[in-house]
Amino acid sequence: MLYNSQSMRSNKAGFTLVELLVVTIIISLGLKWxxxxxxxxxxxxxxDNYTQIVESGLFSLQAKVGKTKSSCEINFGSSNQFKAPWEILEFQQPSGTQAFLNERISCCNSKEGCVGGPEYRLISREGMQDRNAVEISTSKPFFEISPPGTSAEASILTILIRSKSHDLQSLKNKSGKSRLKIRCVEISGSGNISNGTWSEESEKCLI
Incomplete structure (x- = not known):
């Protein structure tokens, strides 16, 4: 009777080898899925985080353009090519130095004359960690932003933001398309700004 009691307490105290193996298999399958x-x-x-950074930066630039009554010419250097953010939008390079201060943007007004970066910039918060994980593409190599009602730029600039892992095979569905969404930010010459998801089928920014 004493033996049976001790045996019952021993069984209640822990798991059997089979039970541990079952639990291990379940955890492994759960992690795999x-x-x-x-x-x-x-x-x-x-x-998505970097998309918000881009949109916020453009709002800040447009606000400064309106305040100073400036007209800004922006040179992205290329179009329809995905590159690192510091090659297209940001001044701050991976080394910590700043580049393209005058080549990337030039804003002119009657008080200051023509001024480049960093006084005028496309991204307010440069060097954020998320920039290392994304790629940027613009629909135009050049663009002009002016105060509302004075813009000579009638077209819209589309900025695409996608993950550097966008084309990884492990992140594609059965049809071979990436499961990661490409985000887009659009701005008109007069400063109307919106963001959405890029449709590769229709080649449009779905707001």
Missing amino acids: SLPGLIRSAKQSEV
Whole structure:
């Protein structure tokens, strides 16, 4: 009777080897199924965060353009090519130095004359960590921004933001398309700014 009591207490005290193996297998399968989704969510979050940085920077630039009554010419250097943010939008380089201060943007008004960066900039918060995980493309190599009602630029500039991992095979669906969304920010010459998701089928920014 004493032996049976001790045996029951021993069984209640821990798991058997089979039970531990079952638990291990369940955890492993759970991680296998959930890990790709977690990675995808993290990479999409990096894209979405930088999209907000781009939009915020453009709002700040447009506000300064309106305040100083400036007309700004922006030179992206290329169009329809995905590159690192510091090659297209930001002045701050990976080394910490600043580049393209006068080549990238030039804003002119009657009081200051013509001024480049960093007084005028496209991104207010440069050097943020998310920039290392994304690529940028613009629909035009040049663009002009002026105060509302004075713009000579009738077309719209579209800035695309995608993950550097966009084309990884592990992140594609059965049709071969990336599961990661490309975000877009659009700005008109008069400063109307909006963001959305880029449709590769229609080649439009879906607001």
